[in-house]
Amino acid sequence: MDKLVDPQLILFDVVATEKADIVRALASRFLEKGRIDSIDGYVDAVLERENSSSTAVGFSVATPHAKTDHALAATIGFARLAHTVHWDEEEDVNLVFLIAVPMKDAGDRHLKILATLFRKLVDDEFRNTISKAKYPNEIVGLIEDIT
């Protein structure tokens, strides 16, 4: 399990009204794929991080993440929402990258994953594809080089 992403961790048309629902929907896939050991434990860690400062970064994108013992393998999931949600007071979001990194991984691995993702986000073609992709493999193709 060395890849961070696989097609089953990509969700389209997710119906949600708040960020916890979205995180939970992706976390249940993470659990099914053996990438986390507890939905509640992992989701709590993500929301706790989110409460310290919002992970909405502009372009209708949010990048919730947690480095936690509940993560078993470094993982990126993606959800595109059927409708935007109010992610924080300033930003509405409909594109969500959820990241899990085990506590035992190198101290800044989650930051390096995020940094690579943020660099990709300023590319018009990247944003166009994540907004319009029809197949999970299109998303996988965009982010599978992240290590």
Next chain:
Amino acid sequence: MKIVAVTACPSGVAHTYMSAEALQKAAARKGIELKVETQGSIGVENRITETDVAEADAVILTNDMPINDEARFAGKPLLRVGVSVAIKKADQIMESLETQLSKS
């Protein structure tokens, strides 16, 4: 034309790297040589050396956070921009630098 830039943002991750990449792409589109140092949570990456500064025609610094070791750019034409401006208007930044530098 060679430009050096340093980006940093309060959260230390998102806008540091997004603005760095946006500037890099805009420079590449105009054929401008640009080196961008990021001062983020990971630490300093792609550090700008004394030689880089000596060769640079201009310096871009983001102004959302104090930039570490700003003194090394003393005496160089300096442009300060917000990270969100750098992300959204990188092409205009490169254009205006080009115009200003061609006049001087």
